[in-house]
Amino acid sequence: MKAFGKILGLGLLGLLLIIVALGFALTHLFDPNDYKDEIRQLARDKGHVELTLNGDIGWSLFPWLGLELHDASIATLNNPKVPFADLQMLGLSVRVLPLLRREVQMSDVRVEGLNLTLTRDASGHGNWEDIGKPLPGPNVASAPPAGTPGEPVDNAPSKPEGSERSVKLDIDSLTVNNARVLYTDEKTAQSYTAESIQLSTGAVHEGVNIPLKASAFISASQPNMKARTELTGELRFDRKLKRYNLEDMRLSGETSGEPLAGKTVTYAAQGQVLVDLAANVASWSSLKVSANQLRALGELNLRDLDKQPQLSGALSIAQFDLRTFLEGVGQPLPATADANVFKKLELVTRLEGTPNSLALEDLAVKLDDSSFSGRVAVADFAKQALRVSLKADTFDADRYLPAKSDQAKGATAARQAEVQQQEAAVAGAGTTQLPDAPTKQAWSTDKLLPVERLRTLDLQAELAFGALVLDKLPISDAQLSATGQNGLLALKTLRGGLYNGTFEAKGTVDVRPAVPQIGVNTKINRVPVEHFIKRDGPDKTPPVKGLLTLNSDLTATGNSQKALVDTLNGTASFTINDGVLVNANLEQQLCQAIATLNRKQLSGEQRGKDTPFQELRGSLVIRNGVASNPDLKARIPGLTVNGNGDLDLRVLGMDYNVGIVVEGDQRAMPDPACQVNERYVGVEVPLRCRGPLELGAKACRLDKDGLGKVAATLAGNRLKDKIDEKLEEKLGDKVSPELKDALKGLFKR
Structure with missing residues (x-):
């Protein structure tokens, strides 16, 4: 938005310079082409830009002050030989008498072949930042401070801002043909281009709806992406209230490129857009978005635009085939144990976010045969900090596991x-x-x-399942709590009921080492x-x-x-x-x-x-x-x-x-x-x-060998028993019991 404001300011500045130059030419009542040098000098002194006029200046006088400017370019005074803007033709006409009432009444304004070249150098400085800045004078540092003796002091009270009546715009139409904008960031070696820009409007009046239509071809270098886009709607603005509306907005087109693996995505977005800079709020109501077969409804609201913007809103995504959608955008899912999963997905949620975070609150998701509710958030985009708190009715995790490779299937079959x-x-x-x-x-x-992914994962997860199938085991009332940070994942608990019994597991996965x-x-x-x-x-x-x-x-x-x-x-x-x-x-x-x-x-x-x-x-x-x-x-x-x-x-x-x-x-x-x-x-x-x-x-x-030893032992025991019986018969009561036991013990050795 800031860069766009600079570019818009550049356009207005160009128009102002042209009007000033035209006034100078009219003052002398001569052909303005004879005074190109004076016009260029006026641009240096008053506009602090380097204006190059290679083509003719065509003009008319009364009642329309008409002007056509051909083959012109503008550069900053710091780098006068490298223009940041040039155009093939600018044509406009202004009624003379309304100018005296601070009213700008124009007929059709036409811009042909406008080129804007915006560059941010390796130190982060943008060439547009020097627009309108004078060159530093040789004695600027030694200039006496205000109020020193010998210097007149202007004690007249300053006029309050806005006390003068603002300029009233009245333009029959604005047309831009074949414009081009190039942005290059030398530090990141990244570049973006918008080409074949076409813009046309109806009558431009403040406080009324202005029909608007624009189209362009947009591309990025890293990764290589291209898009064709078209914007239509009705623009209404109030400069005093700093309020801007784009009603019945519709943005549509198609895009392709490296991230999409040669696939093409057809997209569309529509709704009512409001920006209120006085209240520092913005909104997009009646939002409708589509991308291939995905369809979504919702609304978005931004507040604190002058500080850290805060996002709120709601989003509803109708049921669609996630697997087919991802294949259509060049990001196919890996093969799963069940090829029929990820076929049905729908979502309803409330949104909250900042420039570095996004939370899906009051989330309700239906995935295939399962329903989830709870919260999913990215607490920090830079750190990929994921926070999950979900409850599900039933979920068969086995269906979503990676499919076995041919090697694994072969090993299983062999065993x-x-x-x-x-x-x-x-x-x-x-x-x-x-x-x-x-x-x-x-x-x-x-x-x-996925080791590399897990090493960067910042995770806090709390999951609950009414019924969970894991490794073919039906777990009831399953509870899972896990964390992950800096390559160390901790399963704090996984517990539940299992076939009228219970189980609990805890563990860690450390992916910081090579293995x-x-x-x-x-x-x-x-x-x-x-x-x-x-x-x-x-x-x-x-x-x-x-x-x-x-x-x-x-x-x-x-x-x-x-x-x-x-x-x-x-x-x-x-x-x-x-x-x-x-x-x-x-x-x-x-x-x-x-x-x-x-x-x-x-x-x-x-x-x-x-x-x-x-x-x-x-x-x-x-x-x-x-x-x-x-x-x-x-x-x-x-x-x-x-x-x-x-x-x-x-x-x-x-x-x-x-x-x-x-x-x-x-x-x-x-x-x-x-x-x-x-x-x-x-x-x-x-x-x-x-x-x-x-x-x-x-x-x-x-064990036949062992059984033989048992048989031998039993045979020995039988022999011992017979000997004991014979001794008992022979000795009877003739010897003492102690002597009997001693004699029997001889046969145990």
Whole structure:
């Protein structure tokens, strides 16, 4: 606005100079072309500009004072050889007699081929700032101060501002053809150009509506942008009240350029614009904006124009296809897990802002199938300080996550094939060979975090969801609080309800180092474990069910699933209550072991496929993606389980040694072959579990070597019992009990 005021002032100054020059010519009643040198000197002395008149001056006298000026230019006195304005032709005519009444009555005013060249140098000084400034005189510094002896002092009272009647304008029309404005900033190497400027108005009278139409081609250098634009409306102004209205304003056109990646955006804006400089306010009411298929309504208000302007207003955006819109402006969204998201977006909000901030208050947003309400603000544009406080009814975050790359899909498919192959191999659970350990990588190498963006992020976020889906887990009453500044992001809390249980997570993401560092602490309380280990493929049955309670404290580095798992370190403890080992009749396998030790065959039919357990618990120490579990314990009806082993999280494989203390078949009518006589009670039967984690207990087999040792132990115990019986028969009451025990002890060695 300031630069525009300078340019407008320049135009008025030019008109004034022409009128003064014309008056000088008329005074002499000669051809003004004979007095070009005098006119130029008058421009230097009175207007403090360098006026160059290369063309002829055409004029008429009465009753219209007509003037045509051809091929003229204006420069500052500081740089007289470099004009900042030139024109091909200026034509106007003024009624003579109204000038005596301080009224300017003009017929048509025409400007052809006007060029304005505005330049700001490397020090920040603009060439337009020197317009009308005289050159410093040689003795300016030594000029005597006002009131010194010998200098007359003008004691006449100054006239109050505005006491003289203002000049009244009356112009039939104003036409500008083929004008051009060039602005260059040498410090930023940025330039803007408006070319082929066309301007036409109706009759120009103060206090009445003036029809206005303007068009131009606008371009910018960095980034390279071009736009064609047209403005229409009716202008009304009151100079005394400093009030300006542009009614029924409509701005339309189209733009393209580098940021739009070769796409073209068609835009339009309309409404009623008011600027009141006396009250330092401005407004844009009945606002309507469109850009391609986007449509918006609203109003904008500015106050404190003389200080730091304050923005207020409202905005409503009708439902539109955000994905298609962004593709149309050359900013396509990245591929998402669900290609149908970002299809529907609508928004209603109240606006508040300053030159360096903007807040969307009382925000109501509908995105696809979700509704949000709250506040979103950029507290500082320079720092990109984002403030978010939102509540949502439902939101499925999985749909909006980045789609898997082909590499990730290939790795997943390879591992699924390996698991299915192992699963087919153990179809006859308990009788087949021990499964092989998995080898296929289970994790993607796709980048997870936009590191460069996160390093500059200034974030404070408070989010609440009535229902949130995250990693296929339906979370109820979810609460999320997060901050981010200077490359350190903190998840203060993420908590909610999950399958009638609860969970809470806290953590940090540090992207300041070259490799991101992540730390997370989780607490899960009585959540069905099967929902964490859902399987892909035809058989989606989880290997274990039960209520999981988990506490973990983990760290990792990297920016992909694979990198994070490979560097995973920390500790965890877990308990699963009221559970079931699915499709794994562990008790049946043990009955087979007991029958083997009894040298009998099971006569009963195989019972149910699953093995229920009361509790499964243990602790994990994780080093570089491998979790060691030294204290696995389980309570199963008729069995007590102790185990130790490793979980290789890199390939989601397990390798365990499990010892089962047998209590035997406790049913009212047990299988005779599976009965546990007195000498078997307390004996630990060994199992080995190895293979993909998805197989669960189906990957467990009797450890035949260990079972042989158990059989040898049991045989030794049987022999000892027989010897004890024989000694008891032979010795009877002939020796003391102490001697009996000593003799029996000889056979234990």
